[in-house]
Amino acid sequence: MLSGLLRRCGGRPGGRDWSRCWRRGLVAGQPIHDTHPEVLAVGELAPGLGAWEFAQRRRRLAAKMPPRSVAVLSSTGESAMVGLKSPSRQDSNFLYLTGVTQRAVAVIKQLGSASKDPGDHFFALFVPAPSERDCWDGKRMDHRAAVECFGAHEAFPMAMLSHKLPQLVRDASAVLFDLDREPESRDLVAEVKAMLVARALGQVEPLGPYVHALRWxxxxxxxxxxxxxxxxxxxxxxxxxxxxxxxxxxxxxxxxxxxxxxxxxxxxxxxxxxxxxxxxxxxxxxxxxxxxxxxxxxxxxxxxxxxxxxxxxxxxxxxxxxxxxxxxxxxxxxxxxxxxxxxxxxxxxxxxxxxxxxxxxxxxxxxxxxxxxxxxxxxxxxxxxxxxxxxxxxxxxxxxxxxxxxxxxxxxxxxxxxxxxxxxxxxxxxxxxxxxxxxxxxxxxxxxxxxxxxxxxxxxxxxxxxxxxxxxxxxxxxxxxxxxxxxxxxxxx
Missing domain, CATH: 3.90.230.10 (Creatinase/methionine aminopeptidase superfamily)
Structure with missing residues (x-):
């Protein structure tokens, strides 16, 4: 089972077939080649930035993380304006590591001694389920796009966050998360922060310094x-x-x-x-x-x-x-x-x-x-x-x-x-x-x-x-x- 996981976390930037990302019917919730061919080439999440570059960033982060530690990142939430949802600017570290411009939670688990390569990791995305809001706001990334476009090894419904996140961090040597982020009320950041503080208070370390060293x-x-x-x-x-x-x-x-x-x-x-x-x-x-x-x-x-x-x-x-x-x-x-x-x-x-x-x-x-x-x-x-x-x-x-x-x-x-x-x-x-x-x-x-x-x-x-x-x-x-x-x-x- 572990060897299969390691294969799925493959180290080569081109070792994954990112072209699957542009099969018809995928709901990415943001520009991809299939919907914006005049802007993005096959495999790109931004002009010149392929999904493989984001995968390499996660590998580089995992190589710098403490063995068996877990990094947790939350997107910026949505703010309300006169009864309407107004999109906020995406959290910079979240965008850098995932390429996702939407609401989601990312977990990057360093595999430690289970692998000889310090960059090997497990990457999961929690994404919102389809809802009645989609007819107002447009469709968002589905589970298939989370895996095939954005490179997640597994995708989970956001509704499973309170159940699954504690499992993912339970045996971690440390949890990396920026507790000093200032969430708005009812923000996704506040939810994740509350979960981590409740379950891993003594183990939470700042994630920002690790990511900024890569972004520099x-x-x-x-x-x-x-x-x-x-x-x-x-x-x-x-x-x-x-x-x-x-x-x-x-x-x-x-x-x-x-x-x-x-x-x-x-x-x-x-x-x-x-x-x-x-x-x-x-x-x-x-x-x-x-x-x-x-x-x-x-x-x-x-x-x-x-x-x-x-x-x-x-x-x-x-x-x-x-x-x-x-x-x-x-x-x-x-x-x-x-x-x-x-x-x-x-x-x-x-x-x-x-x-x-x-x-x-x-x-x-x-x-x-x-x-x-x-x-x-x-x-x-x-x-x-x-x-x-x-x-x-x-x-x-x-x-x-x-x-x-x-x-x-x-x-x-x-x-x-x-x-x-x-x-x-x-x-x-x-x-x-x-x-x-x-x-x-x-x-x-x-x-x-x-x-x-x-x-x-x-x-x-x-x-x-x-x-x-x-x-x-x-x-x-x-x-x-x-x-x-x-x-x-x-x-x-």
């Missing part, structure tokens, strides 16, 4: 998706530059970005778009987007999209009139110099923290050279700089915008790691800062670390000051008024 370095297929996501965002941001002018609404810029990303194939925004103008460029997570851009304003847009689960984030800052004023350009060039310096430092062996220290040094020198504040460079570097630069130089980028948070910033970078590189300077809207008062500048790009040097994913958005000035306000046919959004959308397609 991206595969070629993941980098391809991240590049497509970043290209979409960069093109949409360029379009926002083209329609910018004094009098345009921040909301129009945000809506234009979202429209163009989704027309281009993105499923969602990666986060609420920031379309800030004037002194609100200094509000780092500003997202009201409720003002009209004024004549002398800078516009700061920080936005990204999500393509088959992979996020992008791009930030550019530009003048509403299409011409930087002297102080605006001076501040912009300081931030651009830091961006350029840190981009060159995106090499294997360097760390995010080292790049941050580099950015602080260069920004402090720039602030001092512009006469912003009265502090010396050394005083600024001791902490006074945080008034003007309160955030980190960047973050890891992947399925999440702020990806793999369990990986320390001090970790030496490796080929395949992807970063969001984002230096900025924000001058308070207060007396004492002269012509720089209320100016905020940030520049952000997605960058892949490679052996050959950094590769920018979002280079389609103009970044040099002269290139920005050549693009801003270029399209006079689309005047950016909210009443003319339909015309604007056509011009942007």
């Amino acid at each position: 370095r991206k595969s070629p297929a993941e980098i391809q998706l991240l590049g497509r996501s970043a290209s979409l965002a960069a093109s949409a941001l360029r379009r926002c530059m083209e329609i910018s002018r004094p009098g345009v609404a921040e909301a129009t810029l945000a809506a234009t970005f979202e429209y163009l990303c989704k027309v281009g194939g993105a499923q969602n925004l990666a986060y609420p778009a920031i379309a800030a103008s004037g002194p609100d460029c200094c509000a780092i997570h500003y997202s009201r987007n409720d003002k009209t851009v004024r004549e002398r304003d800078l516009i700061l847009m920080d936005a990204g999209c999500e393509l088959f689960g992979y996020a992008s984030g791009v930030t550019r800052t530009w003048p509403a009139t299409g011409r930087f004023s002297g102080p605006q350009r001076d501040l912009y060039e300081v931030v651009r110099a830091v961006h350029r310096c840190c981009l060159l430092a995106c090499q294997p062996g360097m760390s995010l923290m080292q790049m941050h220290h580099m950015s602080v040094q260069t920004l402090c020198e720039g602030l001092h050279s512009l006469g912003i504040g009265s502090a010396s460079v050394s005083t600024l570097m001791k902490g006074a700089y945080k008034k003007f630069y309160p955030h980190m130089i960047g973050h890891y980028l992947g399925i999440d915008v702020h990806d793999t948070t369990h990986v320390p910033w001090e970790s030496p970078l490796e080929p395949g790691v992807v970063l969001g590189l984002q230096p900025g300077l924000y001058i308070p809207d207060e007396d004492g800062f002269g012509a720089f008062r209320g100016l905020g500048v940030r520049i952000e790009d997605g960058v892949v670390v490679t052996e050959q040097g950094p590769r920018v994913l979002s280079g389609g958005a103009p970044i040099e000051a002269e290139h920005i000035e050549a693009v801003v306000g270029w399209d006079v046919a689309c005047d950016g008024d909210e009443d003319d959004f339909e015309e604007l959308a056509i011009c942007g397609s």
Whole structure:
């Protein structure tokens, strides 16, 4: 019996006939080749990501898990909105290991001494049974698809979770589950959490660090998706530059970005778009987007999209009139110099923290050279700089915008790691800062670390000051008024 199980858990990525997944009549509940042949090849669960890649991820996880331990993952639940079910964004670790975008529970059991291969494991999915809700919400993954499309060795009805899950974890050396997830009331996460706490309290360990260690370095297929996501965002941001002018609404810029990303194939925004103008460029997570851009304003847009689960984030800052004023350009060039310096430092062996220290040094020198504040460079570097630069130089980028948070910033970078590189300077809207008062500048790009040097994913958005000035306000046919959004959308397609 055990040898049969091990054969079914086969180690080769191609050792399973994934093409069975596309036989007619399968109910997958999400895009597969059979329903979306124009997007997905046979065996793919996302463009370029075959079911075998998800199987390899589970094998790599099992090889890192303690012998005979069990990992339990729950999807994100559904939230209610005015009596309707609103789909939530899938849990990132769950998506990474299963490719499933629907409601389900996954169990990965490391087979320990029963196998000579530490990657051998048993993978089960618990899926909802068909219900009367299907005629409203559409059909979901059935048991056959759980096995043939998503690679489960066994599939169980969700109704069996309270009976079967305790059996699967009973003899485990440890249970890996993230107890610190914040479930909503009546959420599936809360159900699983309650079961595990009741039956294995002393044995539950965090799963996140194990999965983040795998997610940190991206595969070629993941980098391809991240590049497509970043290209979409960069093109949409360029379009926002083209329609910018004094009098345009921040909301129009945000809506234009979202429209163009989704027309281009993105499923969602990666986060609420920031379309800030004037002194609100200094509000780092500003997202009201409720003002009209004024004549002398800078516009700061920080936005990204999500393509088959992979996020992008791009930030550019530009003048509403299409011409930087002297102080605006001076501040912009300081931030651009830091961006350029840190981009060159995106090499294997360097760390995010080292790049941050580099950015602080260069920004402090720039602030001092512009006469912003009265502090010396050394005083600024001791902490006074945080008034003007309160955030980190960047973050890891992947399925999440702020990806793999369990990986320390001090970790030496490796080929395949992807970063969001984002230096900025924000001058308070207060007396004492002269012509720089209320100016905020940030520049952000997605960058892949490679052996050959950094590769920018979002280079389609103009970044040099002269290139920005050549693009801003270029399209006079689309005047950016909210009443003319339909015309604007056509011009942007």
